Amino acid sequence: MVSKTQIFLGKIALRLLPSLYLRSQLKKSNTTSSQNFFLTFDCDTDRDAEAAINIQSRLNKVGMRAGYAIPGELLRNHWDEYQQLLSMGGYFINHGYRKHAEVDLSSGRVYSTFTYRDVDDAVWQQDILDGHHTILQLTGKSPSIFRTPHFGEFNSPAQLQKLYIFLAKLEYKASSSTTPIFGFLNGPIYKEKNGITELPLSGSLRKPTQLIDSWGFIAAPDALGREQLVAELGDYLSKFASGKKPMTNIYFDPADIAQDEELLDLLTNFAPYSHPGYDKYLDAKMS
Template sequence: MTWQAYGALARAQGFDRLYLLLSFDCDRHEDAEVVEMVDGWLVERGIPRTYAVPGVMLTEAAEIYRKLASKGARFINHGGRAHVEFRDGRYWSCTFYDRFSEAEVAQDIAAGHEAVIAVTGQIPTGFRAPHFGLLDNSQREYIYNTLRAMGYRFSSSSLPELGLAKGPLVDVGGLVELPCSGSWVAPHIILDSWSHVRSPVDPVVTAAYGNIMMETCAELFKHRQVGVLNWYADPSHVAQGDVFRRCLDAIGDHGIKAIGFEDLLVMGGRV
């Protein structure tokens, strides 16, 4: 019933088929090492490429990300500071906006904005907060206020629950929130690559990740679902093996059209 209700909301927003909105968080040094290969897979399949890279990571691997931008990849603001730190043989999360002062949040958003411009030459109009699932409503509203003041058009910093309740596009006062998506069996739980890696010390996706993606596409296609699958992954999680490539092929086989963030805004009449 959950997906059926979501489909009704999507139809009310003007959607008449199922779309894929795929983006990539590049929070680790290892992401820069494989991102060009993953980008090539997307180009081969005609899938728009969108990357969310913390400012410090953009700057450290500027040549790589600048090259992707020159080939048509789009970049959204992912803040300025690093989102993970390496210790005790693995990466641990850091940079939590829910622990920052409002001034620190605004400074980090501004730093990420400037990094995207400096490295890619693009003026970002979209934002994804680090570890956004931990934000409360007041913190989220402060982020929205900051983005509005900077002329941003959208954020994609919400869990699937929001999309299931309000549809693929959620107006938040002059800004559009594009909630991330779950899976067929767990629509309320975000489907990301980190949740399906072998272990924190061996962060490579398992076959189960691919199976969930492909099952979701197959079931939604079978039920003629309407809406948007807004999924993201980390390049270093999906670069090994053929799990992710098989998922990309399955998405195409089911006729699910891949779009970018700006495409979604146009389709939703937000441009």
């Protein structure tokens, strides 16, 4: 587990020399495989259910498979829609149980209603358990991959250590809950000492501490801008096309991009490099 000091110094290094990020991801990536692009979606509000189905339908046309992190409460409330994802090839990631975001009807903005950062350990642990049991009940299969709500809000070394210990007790295989600085310091995929594999989310190649997601570039009040997101994805795509294959782990909120034809076309261009999913990666490692 990295320390707070290592995280602080790592962020300074990336601000001074952003190229260090790509160099580290290439060095620790699987250079023998072209399938180094992972795509997932966080379905945090009611409006994401239909959007997720539309996106996976689009991905299916080019043979891409995505993972879906869905709070158990939303999964249950929209099961008619979400169960279709399984038949379409998608897979579920435990994202806790409680709905942790709402949409402001007047502005259309998404705001947080629940975060692990602000509650006692027993509360977030119960939320993970409730999410786990919901997926098991609805699908008949226990989930083995977890993602915390709200990236960056539960990322201190102490919080992550407690998270991994708890996930290990539940016999989870993996987590994808950390920000790009962890990928820089530890590698794009790494295993904690208790056996949990962590898959950090990827950062901008121009500003590596910036997570590439639809919240930061499209939906947040201080969003960096959709055109900048297009440019960031283009940066990664050009690296893959040139033969460089950094392990890349990107997620979006479905409703943010479901109607954006340019962004969807850009994502489907990653099809030749797209990995079939965290679950398939873990199965291959254990076989």
